[in-house]
Amino acid sequence: MPVLSRTASFATGARDTLPMIVGAAPFGLIFGALVATTPLALWHGQLMSLSVFAGSSQFIAAGLFATGVGYVVLWATTLIVNLRHMLYAANLLPHVKHLDWRWRAVLGFVLTDETFAVTSSYFHRHPDDPMGHWYFLGSGLSMYVNWQVWTLAGLLFGAAFPRLQTLGLDFAMVATFIAIIVPQMARMPWAIATVVAGTAAYLCRAMPYKLGLLAAVALGIAAGMLALHAKRRNGARPTSGPGSDTHRRTPDDRSGMRSQETSAGGAQ
Amino acid sequence: MNYVVAILGMAAVTFAVKAAIFVLGDRVRFPEWLREALSFVPVTVLTAIIVPMTLAPHGEGLELTWRNPQLVAALLATAVCAATRHQLLTIGAGLAVFFAWQLGVLA
Numbered sequence: 531m532p533v534l535s536r537t538a539s540f541a542t543g544a545r546d547t548l549p550m551i552v553g554a555a556p557f558g559l560i561f562g563a564l565v566a567t568t569p570l571a572l573w574h575g576q577l578m579s580l581s582v583f584a585g586s587s588q589f590i591a592a593g594l595f596a597t598g599v600g601y602v603v604l605w606a607t608t609l610i611v612n613l614r615h616m617l618y619a620a621n622l623l624p625h626v627k628h629l630d631w632r633w634r635a636v637l638g639f640v641l642t643d644e645t646f647a648v649t650s651s652y653f654h655r656h657p658d659d660p661m662g663h664w665y666f667l668g669s670g671l672s673m674y675v676n677w678q679v680w681t682l683a684g685l686l687f688g689a690a691f692p693r694l695q696t697l698g699l700d701f702a703m704v705a706t707f708i709a710i711i712v713p714q715m716a717r718m719p720w721a722i723a724t725v726v727a728g729t730a731a732y733l734c735r736a737m738p739y740k741l742g743l744l745a746a747v748a749l750g751i752a753a754g755m756l757a758l759h760a761k762r763r764n765g766a767r768p769t770s771g772p773g774s775d776t777h778r779r780t781p782d783d784r785s786g787m788r789s790q791e792t793s794a795g796g797a798q
Numbered sequence: 799m800n801y802v803v804a805i806l807g808m809a810a811v812t813f814a815v816k817a818a819i820f821v822l823g824d825r826v827r828f829p830e831w832l833r834e835a836l837s838f839v840p841v842t843v844l845t846a847i848i849v850p851m852t853l854a855p856h857g858e859g860l861e862l863t864w865r866n867p868q869l870v871a872a873l874l875a876t877a878v879c880a881a882t883r884h885q886l887l888t889i890g891a892g893l894a895v896f897f898a899w900q901l902g903v904l905a
Contacts, residue, residue, distance in 0.1 A: 556886070574801050581809035584816075586840075590847055591808060597857075601804060608808045611843050612815045613836050619819035620828060627823045638817025701868060704851060705875045705892030707844040712879035712888070714841050723838045724845045731846035732853050743846050750842030751835050758834060 539661035543668025546652065550644035551676045554585070558677050560702045561588055562684015563691075568595040572685045579681040583674060584642065586710075587611045589703050594740060603740045610747060618646040625653045625662050633663060640670025719761065723754030848872070865904060871896035 534542065558579070565575030570592075578588050587608045594604055618641055626634055649666045656662065715721040727750025734742030819826055852872045853860055864870060875892030882888070 553886075556889075570801055574805060577802070578805050578808070581806060582812050584812045586844070587808065587812060590843070591805075593847060593851075595801070595804075599799075601799070601807060604804055605807050605811050607843070608811045609815060610839060612812050613839055615812075615816040616819055616828075617833070617836060619816065620826075623819055623823065626820055631821055634820040634823075635817050638820040639813055641816045641820075701871060701896045702889070702893060704848045704868065704872055705889040705896070707848050708872060708875045708892065709879050709885040709888040711841050711844050712876055713883050720838065720841055724841045727842035728845040728849035731849045735850040735854065735857075742850075743843075746846035747839070747842045750846065751838045754838040754842070755831075755834060 533659070534661055536661060536664045539659075539664035540668035540671075543648070543652070543665035543670075544672035545668075546665075547644065547648050547669040547672050550648060551672060554644060554673065554676060555680045557585055557589075557706065558680025559684040559687065560706070561585065561592065562681045562686075563688030564589070564592045564703065565685055566688030568592050570595055572689060575685050576678070576681055579677055582608075583639065583677060584608075584612050584615075585677070589706070593703060597740070599740050603744065606744060607740075610744075614643075615641055615646075618643075618650075621650055622646070622653065622666075625657070626666070629663055637663065637666055637670065640667070640674055642670070642673055645669045645673055719754045719757035722757040723750040726750045726753035867896050867899035867904065870899050 561579070562575055565572060565578075575592075578591065582588055582591075590607055590611055591604060594607065619638065622641075626637055629637075645666070648669045649662075652665055653659075653662060659665070711724060715724050727746045730749045731742060731746035734745050736742070737745065852866075852868045853862070855861060855866060855868045861869065871892050874895045875888050878891045879885075879888040
């Protein structure tokens with residue numbers, strides 16, 4: 531493939547992200563409408579989309595604000611939910627580390643599940659494209675603009691229909707999360723982690739400042755790790771080699787699933 | 799709570815997480831156990847959020863009853879997702895049952 535110009539690379543990145551953009555639109559709309567059910571002012575919702583730009587942590591924050599929460603739990607939850615981006619960044623690092631730090635900071639800011647899926651697939655096909663960072667930027671910025679537009683639409687929509695709150699719009703978040711969780715439960719350690727986290731979250735729900743959430747996540751991860759290692763010791767999976775194929779594959783699996791279905795959420 | 803401080807704090811945490819590896823480059827190394835642990839983060843966090851909302855939607859006791867629309871719709875969404883693996887269909891079916899239950903069955 532001939533080397534494209536900056537503009538052409540940027541446009542190609544945006545175009546290849548189009549299915550993700552369509553898929554993320556309803557989640558932006560739902561997020562915006564959800565803000566109307568929380569103590570936040572509408573402009574706080576837009577501020578969150580503009581500055582945080584990480585769908586799942588925004589959904590979770592909306593839920594936490596609705597039930598009352600302290601700064602520490604809010605920020606710790608944000609940290610945990612977004613940690614997966616470190617795996618994405620580690621995966622893409624070889625393609626950006628020659629850039630100056632400002633470029634790397636901007637690309638870090640626009641990195642999302644969707645842009646990771648599109649961009650990592652592109653770098654897989656064109657590992658040496660000198661304009662790859664423009665492709666990455668085109669993908670990330672088009673997602674960003676899309677997220678702002680649909681957040682705003684949701685904010686206005688939610689404000690126009692205040693009864694949405696009494697109807698329980700927050701069930702949209704429950705349904706969205708189920709759609710993300712269930713496919714990942716196909717493998718036993720992840721299924722065990724899910725069940726343990728859910729049980730613990732229910733039992734610890736009365737803990738102050740939503741600390742029960744953090745406790746449930748810690749217990750779920752511990753149970754999953756135990757299951758994973760017990761499985762390896764039993765010879766179900768060879769411990770030699772990288773021994774890490776399972777988890778290395780996890781983010782890719784998810785993005786693979788999402789890119790196929792093009793129904794990925796900004797909610798992830 | 800000051801919501802602007804809360805939101806900008808979230809933004810700072812998120813940016814630090816997303817950009818750290820890019821900015822620090824090869825100076826960061828991921829131990830194997832951390833990679834493993836991180837792979838359990840999405841399912842555990844999301845589940846820990848929705849299970850209490852579904853089982854005890856009024857923040858009180860367990861509501862294991864057909865009169866709990868959150869529970870009925872969540873079970874149905876789980877079944878749809880397990881059967882089809884289709885995200886938008888799962889969300890649509892879950893919402894449809896949720897609203898139908900509230901406005902139809904229980905009204």
